[in-house]
Amino acid sequence: MERRRSNNIDNKPVKGIYIHIPFCSLKCPYCDFLSITNTDQNLHKKYIDFLIKELSLYKNKFQFNIETIYFGGGTPSLISSSLIEKVVRFIKDNFKCIQNLEITIEANPNTLSIEEIKILKEAGVNRISIGNQSFNKKTLQKLGRDHHPEQTIKLIDNCLKAEITNINLDLIYGVEDQNLKDLEEDLNKYTNLPITHISAYMLTAYEDTPLGSMVLDGKYKLPDEEETIEMFYLINETLEKKGFYRYELSNWAKKGYECKHNIFYWIDEYYLGVGVSASSYIKDFRFTNTRNLGVYFEKLSNNKLPIESKEKLTKKDKNFEKIMLGLRTIWGIKLDLVNLSKVEILVDNGFAYIKDNRLILNMKGLSVINEIVLQLI
Structure with a gap:
């Protein structure tokens, strides 16, 4: 008997792969992403081997047409570039990918030598997102950052020498004691650099972070809503004058340099997340990996996916997300x-x-x- 065909078959492929690299040299007090303070290269190598094992378990599970790969963290640039290359090569060899992949890696200003960047370039990395946050030393101190502004300039210069020209700089505003003049000076420095994209985030005191505790205890004072709205307007006005346009609540780009991977999150495309704590959204499901590195290794050792939670999204859930994420964008x-x-x-x-x-x-x-x-x- 012929099986009746459904008109609701979902043939939409998975277009993006997010890869979580949890390692950091220092845990920032405001960060609520899973990060592990560890610079042990042997652990990094072990983690990548297991991450590739996880990818191999997925390769025949879904329909893939990969257009973007995004290495986030943590600090992906803390691990050897040859390990990043190994992951990219595995994806290209085992998943259907378009020819002109967008491959992004997040980097701290005090990481990545010119030699490391050249390896990344050879691997196909063509976009670098630098966690600069500010050029103001007082603001960096308030954020608990461990880099110097000069290191950001050096990293941008090295990226250009290695012919990676698609460069994003992160900016954080709404920091304690930061005023409009400080922010304006920062924006002028940002827009005078040879970069293509700026992500500007308002500082948020998440509950389970050191910053959240300090705000709760009255030891750190965030600006009020009126001040942060003024800052938001200043950012948009300044960046638009300098040739950047806002295409999402926190993201400004020069035309043609929008982050394709992040756009997939906002416009309801499917993506696979691998690594500890990574989330995926495929068909009607969102599933999230364990946050425990030991459990991650153990499950994959037994050829099991390290999924900790799985949620079936109702039509109401999906519509809520379309509203919440879509309204952030210019579309x-x-x-x-x-x-x-x-x-x-x-x-x-x-x-x-x-x-x-x-x-x-x-x-x-x-x-x-x-x-x-x-x-x-």
Whole structure:
């Protein structure tokens, strides 16, 4: 008997692979990502061997057409570039990939020699995201960072010498004692550099971090909402004058240099996450790996995937995520996702506009995006 075909078959391929490298030389007080303070190269090598084992368990599970690979952390640039090369080579040899892959690695300013960058370039890495955060020494101190501004300049120079020209610099604003003048000076330094992308994040005091505890105990004072909104406007105004355009709440790029991997997160494309604590989103499921390195090694030793939790997303869940993530972008969301009377209120009050049957937030709307999302869901 012929099996009846479903009209709902999901043939959408997995397009992105996220690779979590958890190792750091220093744990930043504001960071809530899983990181392990360890510079032991033997452990790094063991971890990569197991990560490749995890990738091998996935290669026949889903339909792949890989367009982006993203090494995040932690500090991926802390491990040997030859290990990064090993992972990239395995993916290219075992997964269907497009020819012009976007391959990003996150790097700290005090890592990566010119020789290491050349190895990355040979491996196919063509985008480097540098965790600079600020050129202001006082701000860096308040963030607990261990690099000097000069190291960022040197790293950018070395990237260009190795012919990696797609460079992102991270910026953090809303730091204790940071004022608009400090931020403006930082922005001027950023925009005078030969970079293609800037990610600007407001400092957030997450509950289970040292910064979160300091804020709770009154030992660290964050600026109020009005000040951070002023900073957000200043960032956007300054960057747009210098040829960067905002394509997402926290991301500005020169035309053609948008981060394709991150866009996949925001526009509902499927991605695979490997490594400790990494999350994946494929079909109707989100699954997340164990945060315990020992458990990660043990499960893979037994040919088992190191998944700790798996969640089946309902249509309501998926629509919520489409609203929450889509509104962050310049593409906005389809009007059929939300109540039109609520849309009308937003537009009438100057928080958003409608274009091509999509609801798009303007700067006023983006500055209060969390409240708007709550109104719409």
